[in-house]
Amino acid sequence: MIEGLLIGLSAAFSLQNLLMVIAGCLIGTFIGMLPGLGPMSIIAIMIPVAITIGDPSAALILLAGVYYGAIFGGSTSSILLNAPGVAGTVATSFDGYPMARKGQAGKALTIAAIASFGGGTIGAILLMIFAPMLSSVALLFHSAEYFALMVVGLSAIAAFAGTGNVAKAVLMTLLGLIMATVGEGALFNMPRFTMGLMDLQSGFSFITLAMAMFALPEALFLVLNPARSVQGGDGGKINNLRITRDEGRKIAPVIGRQSLQGFFIGVLPGAGATIASFLGYAVERNIATKEEQEEFGKGSIKGLAAPETANNAACTGSFVPLLTLGIPGSGTTAILLGALIALNVTPGPRLMIDEPQIFWAVIISMYIGNLVLLVLNLPLIPYIAKVLAIPRNYLIPFILFFTLMGSYIGQNNATELLLLVGMGVCATILRFADYPLAPLLIGFILGRMLEDNFARSMQLYDGIGFILDRPMTLGLLVIAILLVIVPSYRARRARARQEGVADGD
Amino acid sequence: MALDRWIAFVILCVALAYGYAAFFTMDGLLPPFMQRNPIWPSTFPKILSVLAVLTALVILLGLEKPEEDKDGVGDIDYRKLGQYNLAHALLLLALMVAYALLLRPAGFLFSTFGFLTVGAVILGERKLHILLPVAAIASFAVWYLVDQVLGIFLRPWPFFI
Numbered sequence: 001m002i003e004g005l006l007i008g009l010s011a012a013f014s015l016q017n018l019l020m021v022i023a024g025c026l027i028g029t030f031i032g033m034l035p036g037l038g039p040m041s042i043i044a045i046m047i048p049v050a051i052t053i054g055d056p057s058a059a060l061i062l063l064a065g066v067y068y069g070a071i072f073g074g075s076t077s078s079i080l081l082n083a084p085g086v087a088g089t090v091a092t093s094f095d096g097y098p099m100a101r102k103g104q105a106g107k108a109l110t111i112a113a114i115a116s117f118g119g120g121t122i123g124a125i126l127l128m129i130f131a132p133m134l135s136s137v138a139l140l141f142h143s144a145e146y147f148a149l150m151v152v153g154l155s156a157i158a159a160f161a162g163t164g165n166v167a168k169a170v171l172m173t174l175l176g177l178i179m180a181t182v183g184e185g186a187l188f189n190m191p192r193f194t195m196g197l198m199d200l201q202s203g204f205s206f207i208t209l210a211m212a213m214f215a216l217p218e219a220l221f222l223v224l225n226p227a228r229s230v231q232g233g234d235g236g237k238i239n240n241l242r243i244t245r246d247e248g249r250k251i252a253p254v255i256g257r258q259s260l261q262g263f264f265i266g267v268l269p270g271a272g273a274t275i276a277s278f279l280g281y282a283v284e285r286n287i288a289t290k291e292e293q294e295e296f297g298k299g300s301i302k303g304l305a306a307p308e309t310a311n312n313a314a315c316t317g318s319f320v321p322l323l324t325l326g327i328p329g330s331g332t333t334a335i336l337l338g339a340l341i342a343l344n345v346t347p348g349p350r351l352m353i354d355e356p357q358i359f360w361a362v363i364i365s366m367y368i369g370n371l372v373l374l375v376l377n378l379p380l381i382p383y384i385a386k387v388l389a390i391p392r393n394y395l396i397p398f399i400l401f402f403t404l405m406g407s408y409i410g411q412n413n414a415t416e417l418l419l420l421v422g423m424g425v426c427a428t429i430l431r432f433a434d435y436p437l438a439p440l441l442i443g444f445i446l447g448r449m450l451e452d453n454f455a456r457s458m459q460l461y462d463g464i465g466f467i468l469d470r471p472m473t474l475g476l477l478v479i480a481i482l483l484v485i486v487p488s489y490r491a492r493r494a495r496a497r498q499e500g501v502a503d504g505d
Numbered sequence: 506m507a508l509d510r511w512i513a514f515v516i517l518c519v520a521l522a523y524g525y526a527a528f529f530t531m532d533g534l535l536p537p538f539m540q541r542n543p544i545w546p547s548t549f550p551k552i553l554s555v556l557a558v559l560t561a562l563v564i565l566l567g568l569e570k571p572e573e574d575k576d577g578v579g580d581i582d583y584r585k586l587g588q589y590n591l592a593h594a595l596l597l598l599a600l601m602v603a604y605a606l607l608l609r610p611a612g613f614l615f616s617t618f619g620f621l622t623v624g625a626v627i628l629g630e631r632k633l634h635i636l637l638p639v640a641a642i643a644s645f646a647v648w649y650l651v652d653q654v655l656g657i658f659l660r661p662w663p664f665f666i
Contacts, residue, residue, distance in 0.1 A: 031655070045655050167563040168509070171516060174557040178523055181550050188546040190534070193526060223597060223628070224581055224589040394639065397624030400597065401617065404604060405647065409657055417605030421598060432583035433509035451549045458544040 004352075005128075008360025011057050012368060020053075020062040021365050025372045028069020033077050034402065037409060038086040038207075039070035040331045047339050056343040057358050061365040063336055064319075068120060068369045071273070071315055072377065075112045075308060080105060080387050081399055083215035083406070087206060087445050088273035088311040091281045093214060094438060095296065095303030102299050105385040106241040111301055112308045113377045114243070115255055119309035120370035122259035123266070123316030128363050131320050141268055143456035144466040148476035149268065150450040153275040155282070155483040157439040169439045172430075176443020177450070179204055185448065188455075199415045208407045208420045209444055213437045215403045216424030219396055221431075226392065241381060243301075251305040254284055262310030266317025272330040273311040273318070274445055280310030282483060316366060323347055323359055508583060513564035520561060524554030596627045612662040613652075617644040 011017060024046075031042050046066050050059035074089040079096035092112065099108035141149075157169045182193045183203025194200040243251075258280045265276040284306040285296045296303045321327040326348035328334035340347055345358060352359045377384075390398070407420045427437055457466045467473055527550035535545060563569055581589065600623055607616045621640035630636050652659045 037655075045657075165569075167560055167569045171513070171557065171560040171564060174520075174553055174560060175516060178520070178550070178553050178557060181553065185546070188539075190546055192531065192546055192550070193523070220594050220597070221581055223594045224586075224591065226590070391630075393625045393628040393630035394636075396597075396628060397621050398643070400601060400624065401620060404601060404620075405651075408608070409651060412658075414605050414608050417608070418602065421601045421605065425598065429508075430512060432581060433507075433512050435509065435512065454549065455544045458548075459542060462543050 004356055004360045005364070007357050008362075008364035011357045011361035012061070012364035016055070017058050017061050017361065017365065018368070020058050021065045021368045022372050022376075024062045024065020024067075025069040025072075025369055025376060028066040028071075029073040029076075029373070029377065030069075032070035032073020032086075034073075034406065034409075037070075037406070038074065039067050040335060041410070042066055042070045043332060043335045043339075047335070047342070050339055051342050054343075056340065056345045056355070057361040059339065059343055060336070060345075060358065060362050061369075063339060064362060064365060065369045065372070067315060067332060067336075068116075068312070068366075068373055071312060072113070072116055072373055075116065076109065076384060077402075079108045079112060079304075080385065081215060081402070082218040083399065083403060084210055087210070088277055088314075089307075090210060090214075090274070090438070090441055090445075091277040091307035092304065092311075094281065094307075095298070095300045097218070098297065098299035099301075099304060100385075104299065106381055107243060107301075108304060109381045109385055110241055110243055110378065111247075111251065111304050113374055113381070115251065115258075115305040115308035116312045117370050117374040118255035119259045119262055119312035120316055120373075121367060122256070123263045123313035124363060124366040124370070126260070126263045126313075127316055127319060127366070131324050131363075140472070142470070143453040143460065144470045144473040145476060146268075147450060147453035147457055148473040148480070149265075149275065150446045150453060152476055152480040152483065153278055153446050154442060154450070155480040157436075157442060157484075165434070165436070168435050172435055172437065172439040173443040176440040176445075177447040179209070179440075180444050180447025181451065185451065199413065199419075203448075204419070204444070205407070205411055205416060206445065207410045208416050209423065210441060211403045211407055212420050212423035213427045213441050215399060216420065217428040217431050217437075219399045219403070220424070220428050222392070222396055247301055251301055254302050254305045255309045258284070258306050258309035259313045262313030263317040265310070266314030267320045273314040276310040276314035276317075277307035278442055280306040286483065286486065312370075319362070319366075323351055323362070326351075510565055510567070513561045517558060517561035517565060520554050520557035523550065524558065527551045527554055593627055597624060600624055600627065609660065610664050612664070613648050613659040614644050614661045615663060617647065 012021075027046070028039070028042060031037050032039065043063055043066055046063060050062050053059045053062065071086070071088060074084065074086040075092045075096070078084040078089045078093035079100050082093050082097040084090040084093050096108045096112065099105070154173060157173050180203070182200055184191045184201060191201055261283065262273075262276040262280055265279065266272060281296075281303060284302050285293060288296070288300075288302060292300065292302060315332075318330050318333050322333045322337060324347075326337070326346065328337045337347060345351070345355060387395075403424075404417055404420065407416050408414070410416075430437060458464065460466065461469060467477065527547045531547040531550070532545060539545065600620060604616055604620045607619075611619075618640050621643060622636060625636050625640070648659055648661055651657050652661070
């Protein structure tokens, strides 16, 4: 390993590769801020550039830098505009946006940058130590375990259900799952519930749904009630950038825990940053004290640090199956695999042996990339947060425009825009009645994968027997049930105790 | 009946229609070789529709007692919708629909410039000497970035040019 590290250091610290990391992080951050352009599209756009470079290490380092930058950029639009352009940053907006509305946009961006740095760096250390070992563990996961893992991911809805609102959260999740069944699935290859419309043939698009559920209702609420505008204070002057020692102490354990959890979830092919971020949020909420739990969803620093750390650690983790097995664990790593193959590099068990300079250079460049992101973004935060100081008459049309653009760029289909407006109106009405929208999006994101893995397990085991046949599946399902039951039980007990006190017990 | 129950009722109707399609129409299209599978394309939707109907009924029948939200800061009270800027919101929604319909025939530059300008005017912006250049620069900058830099085609001009 030491030898590998030295090879990696010498490769990663060459001038060309350093420039690649910096360029990649910058490009990724700025394009990632545009809702609708996630890491997948940006990397796809950058592939021709990477191939032109010719050197596989440099190309992969550039693309990895773009990947991290795009994830960070996505967090920025989630926090400032409530417009998560990537599934992995949806959970970031749950507490990031309320913080921005409270006039703490600078602080929210700082926490996001630090949490991303922590998650990415710890993830890179874990990758270095465990990569060869973990690749064999990832292979132990079959479709039954994936199905159970998706159920665990769905159990994160417990984190969004206020007291006495569990039914609403469950209903929204089911609605998301129902929406995910629209269109042509990978497994059955037949269109379902398309009502004969060609535009629904490939189902609803994630980006349209995300914009309709988050950005559009928020923009409409700002129009309806101007008093809701960001309380930036001082005419939008961004102060309050620093986090206090006390806040640092609060988020440090969250970053530690979520780096580990996020990384190990990221290692599993197909699980990825999205589940890691939702689960990170849910777990942190469940283990928080009662007072802290009240804060979640209203601008909790823990609620922001958890998904930010987890999604970055998971991104790093997703390199494990790519580099050691040649299995892309997510859409983004699938595109990276394509780029590697185009550069005559075959990822897999022999990569470490045949091309150690590529393997180690990529890992070292992850450290450098995280550092570059931190160094570049911390000084830029006051300027990025200035977005919120734009006068309302300009800001709202721009938010609406970027919402429309995000949806249009992804699909190049104007019907998608009409769908966006229709869904946005529905989402606004749902928000009037206090229905949580995050579970709907979680259900939609995980729905396809859940059904595919469920169907595959059913076919393999000729029925539902796989739940009892596979201990890991059963264990995960039990965890999912506990994730839902424990918070409700704790809330009920707390209520009972309060009533007891009121009764004079 | 409260709004959340009305919404539950609408979702119940959607779930019933969805369930009807899953239980009675989908399996007729199944090729014979697939009928021996332990799972059909309609299996998952059947499960979802049953669960959705049951959950919607829980809300509709008021079986769950939600806790009173004491912290309604900044949220919109739909019962007082008339007191808010409803006209502005509806006009902006109409503008978004118009943008969707005009984006292709009018081209990206004109429709975006129009959207940003009219949107700001609806919200009360009257300093046209600032608004018009800002809208023009923003429209061109976004088009240049997406079309020229990223290589995603956006037709800049109307279809007849």
